[in-house]
Amino acid sequence: MRISYLSIQIIFLIGLQITSFVVLWAMAPITQSATDTFALYLSMDLVAFVILSYIYRSLRMSREPSEAWMAMGYLTLVILLVSNLALS
Amino acid sequence: MAGDGAGDSQGHDTDESRREFLKIAAAASALLAIGGIASVMKAVIFPSIPANGPSSFPRVKVASVASLSTGVPVEFSYPLDNEPNYIIKLGTKAEGGVGPDGDIVAFSDFCQHLGCSWGYVAPGSSSKVNPSYVAPEPVGYCPCHGSIFDLTKSARVLGGPSPRPLPQVQLEVDGSGDIYAVGMGPPSIFGHNTGSTNVADDLQGGTLVTTTSETS
Amino acid sequence: MTDQAEEGGGVAETVAGWVDSRLGLSHPLLRPVPEYALNPFYWLGALAVVAFVIQGVTGMIMMLYYIPSPTQAYSSTQYIFQSVSNGRFLETVHLYTAYAMIILAFMHMMRGYFVSVQKKPREVMWVVGMLMGFITLGFGFTGYLLPWTVVSYSATHVGVGMVNALPQPVSNLLNFLIVGSGGDAGELLRFFDLHVVILPAVLLILLAVKMYMLEAHGVAEPTSGAGPEARGRTLPIFPDVTVYVLELSLLFGAGMLLISALFPLNLPAEYSAITAGQATPQPDWYFLWIYQVLKVSVFDVGGGLAAALSVVTLVFAVLVILPFIDRGKTRAISRRPVYVTLGLIFVGELVTLSYWGNVTPGETIPTEQAALVIGGTALLIALGSMLVYRLLYSRAKGHLQTVSAARLPRSEMRSGLAFTILVAVGAIAIGTLLNSIVSVALGGFSTASVGSLVASTAALSLDVLGSVYLIYRLDLRTGGIRRRVKALEVGWRGS
DSSP states (O other): OOOOHHHHHHHHHHHHHHHHHHHHHHOOOOSHHHHHHHHHHHHHHHHHHHHHHHHHHHHHTTOOOOHHHHHHHHHHHHHHHHHHHHHO | OTTTOSSTTTTHHHHHHHHHHHHHHHHHHHHHHHHHHHHHHHHHHSOSSOOSSOOSOOOEEEEEGGGOOBTOOEEEEOSBTTOEEEEEEOSSOOTTOBTTTTOEEEEESBOTTTOOBOEEEOTTOOBTTBTTOOOSSSEEEOTTTOOEEETTTTTEEEESSOSSOOOBEEEEEOTTSEEEEEEEOSSOOTTSSTTOSOGGGGGSSSOBOOSOOBOO | OHHHHHHTTHHHHHHHHHHHHHHTTTSOOSOOEEGGGOSGGGGHHHHHHHHHHHHHHHHHHHHTTOOOSTTTHHHHHHHHHHTSTTHHHHHHHHHHHHHHHHHHHHHHHHHHHHTTTTSTTOHHHHHHHHHHHHHHHHHHHHHHHTTOBHHHHHHHHHHHHHHTTSOHHHHHHHHHHHTTTSHHHHHHHHHHHIIIIIHHHHHHHHHHHHHHHHHHHOSOOOTTOOOHHHHHOEEOIIIIIHHHHHHHHHHHHHHHHHHHHHSOOOOOOBOOHHHHHHSOOOOOGGGHHHHHHHTBGGGGSTTHHHHHHHHHHHHHHHHHTHHHHOOOSOOOGGGOHHHHHHHHHHHHHHHHHHHHHHHSTTOOBOHHHHHHHHHHHHHHHHHHHHHHHHHHHHHHHTSSTTOBTTBOOHHHHHHHHHHHHHHHHHHHHHHHHHHHHHHHHHHOOOHHHHHHHHHHHHHHHHHHHHHHHHHHHHHHHHOOHHHHHHHHHHHHHTO
């Protein structure tokens, strides 16, 4: 089966979510910076879900997920990652 | 991409498995998102390590048996520099008392009502601010609103508006007659999460006392 | 293909099928939503509810530690900040989400206003919504006192003092609700009970009523009207609309997490009679505009507070009964210039007054200054709005053939700029003129006051002449003045 570009994105997003999930449950958010990291990983988890559900919803309506919205979703993830590095 | 149907000649098969894959992916994503949110509950409800700050009471010398005279309170700070206490040799055996006669006790100087500083009243005498009250036992009498604490019974409230007894300092005497403060009993000292039964609150909000802090 | 689907169904299908058949998820409880409603603007109210839920969750956790008594309120709040695991983060999220809830409710209201959802048959929904808005403000007001800090105590007492200036029956009722038997302890307990039980209960009841009406009327159509085809294209609540709302909500949640991580809160000092004397009372930002109106010096006289409050109450009252004032049938933004302009002025004034209130804590505002700022903002917005309407209308009527709304030719932009400058100068000139009139009236004729009177009159006259000339010049390029005036008239009458 041809692996489509979209499938790669989906696998990447699920991977990101799994990483966040593991980190969130393993972490003990004691200090302020640990809490910040916790919050940002949770945000990444949620945003990844949002992007994925957008893909799911668009395909259900037989419509391509628009590139503009996908780009904004990934940009948000990048912002979260950068904030993570900036705050820790 | 949605319309082209991956692998047209294989048609329905791959389209179905794609749909299946997408459904599983969406469901997994939802579960991971919910799981992520659930971890917040864990973080808040089950704190794994107690809060920032010292977690144990220091052991500090506050007086010696020989230096104390009956009925003369001596002030010292414990466990933090802003938590004054009185150590008194009562002359009668008392709950929690140390020393050869079991009558040396120490309590927080802050009344549990509104934080005023109470004064020691020997049995049979009265406080200067209220001559009509004659103490039956060694008591602490708070001049602000008249709370009375029985110092022989762990500062139990005998009268007045204080809702709780005074926090008692846990004392130990070593072989050479030195008296050490080693802990605090509940309730928490006034002003440090007042009214709490968690003595760890006495350790928040100030600097730990590390050496002898005897004052006259 | 069908047996392929059933065969290739697999695990996901069976599990989903089981869950669905037990929970009844795909059973049509709520009516399907038309496709055009998958737009964030249609869900601002839903996001406000999501914010409320977040408030509930964070609030319930904090409620386990908070003690509503004047001697322990601050120390228990401090305990949350210092000793509860992630307590500071909880408090931060709670505060920022409170602000978000107020902002979202406001955006929800303004969006509804601009696309006229409050017309028949949704008038009652609007009124219920306004009540929910007042309750949301009430949440902010009651919650603000609970930490018992210097800031919160002073700010709340400005508000409580205002209650006594209201007419008797209202002030008695409000006094009963908020102050109770008197004294700090009674008041704090009432505020706490209101914040945690009474207001949430009332809000939920009103929400249920509004949801019921929403279910009856459906989502409001776009103002340009939706043909039967667009109305027909609907999506089921589960899973499509649910997933969409989840997307919006989780994005919102992620945003709040990010903001709370970036800007953690610090607890101000505890309230005590001494420290309160040193702090300037300043209400939380969403009340600043009301406070600013109260600070204008014309209200400094006896009975002035009641007068100021009447002004504010009038504003709120107009908002509440709006669907019964504006009974026209048109909903399109392009055909309601007056109401849209009024709406824009309202938003502009709120922003201006709030910002101004922020930079002038505790100061009394001279009346002329207030008139200048309030009037000037209104004037600027009105003129700007009229200009845009004129351009849009001209475009629609074909008078400006070469102009598209997005690409004004440079000449139009230059004249637009010139026009704006003239308007700004005019506003300042009006203000200075008013000022000088007042100073002449109060202080008599002196060189300074007469001088400023003459100067501002001259400036205003020049400005008016310049504006008239500019309009005339623009008109030369596109058509007769009479035609322009007529076009404006038709536009106005069409609202």
